[in-house]
Amino acid sequence: MNLRDLFNGLQLSVQLSQIGHQIENPQTLAIFKSFVDLFTDLSLDPVGEMTDALMKTPAYNLAAQSLKQNPDCAAMIESRYMAKPHNLEELLCYPKDSFGYIYASYLIEKGYDPDLYSDIVINSDGSYVEARISQTHDIWHIITGFDTSIIGEIGLQAFHLPQFPYPLATMLIANSLMFATLAAPETLPNLLDAIAQGWEMGKKAKPLFAQKWEQAWDKPLIQWQRELNIEPIMYQHSPIEKVLQLQS
Secondary structure (H helix, E strand, C coil): CCHHHHHHHHHHHCCHHHHCHHHHCHHHHHHHHHHHHCCCCCCCHHHHHHHHHHCCCCHHHHHHHHHCCCHHHHHHHHHCCCCCCCCHHHHCCCCCCEHHHHHHHHHHHHCCCCCHHHHCCCCCHHHHHHHHHHHCHHHHHHHHCCCCCHHHHHHHHHHHHHHCCCHHHHHHHHHHHHHHHHHCHHHHHHHHHHHHHHHHHHHHCCCCCCCCHHHHCCCEHHHHHHHCCCCCCCCCCCHHHHHHHHHC
């Protein structure tokens, strides 16, 4: 029996009423389905499905309320600040040590789409938070130094949590720990290290959500990190490695 069959069997056999009436709603069932799908599908599809379902729960608005305790984050939410789509070709015109140039060159090298957030409908504080986090997701990777490997992604998710209770981050971390325990226990030490590093970095850093990155593309990346009290992760293939190459 594989993991998918196991979880499908549990879903059929467990009495829903015994684990709380919340599980009976379609959003919770959709979250569970996407959670299980992530064990075998590493595309962005299950993450998108999970995000859509989570945004229909109270969790995202509670995350927004937590962010609004900081005046700068509150101002972002109240104004619904969203930068215009990131034009990577324009950003390549900035100096090579600038944040804009490093961001653009990294996304072009990886073949990433900077506008994955564009289909999110902003109709609440919670949906705005997800839209802005999605617009700046790769910015957070570069600022923190976490790469886009599975372990790097989970390290970045852990960074979010001391900053605010990001619902998607808790689900992705839980999923990664369950998968590693059951299917790849040899990866647990590195995974736990990344979670610990992200958590500690997030506690020390100033609120990244409050930043209007796009208004200072010309600022050197290292200056951004210094001002935000971030000591980035340093390892091979980390985004910060690009900075060192440019400065050598």
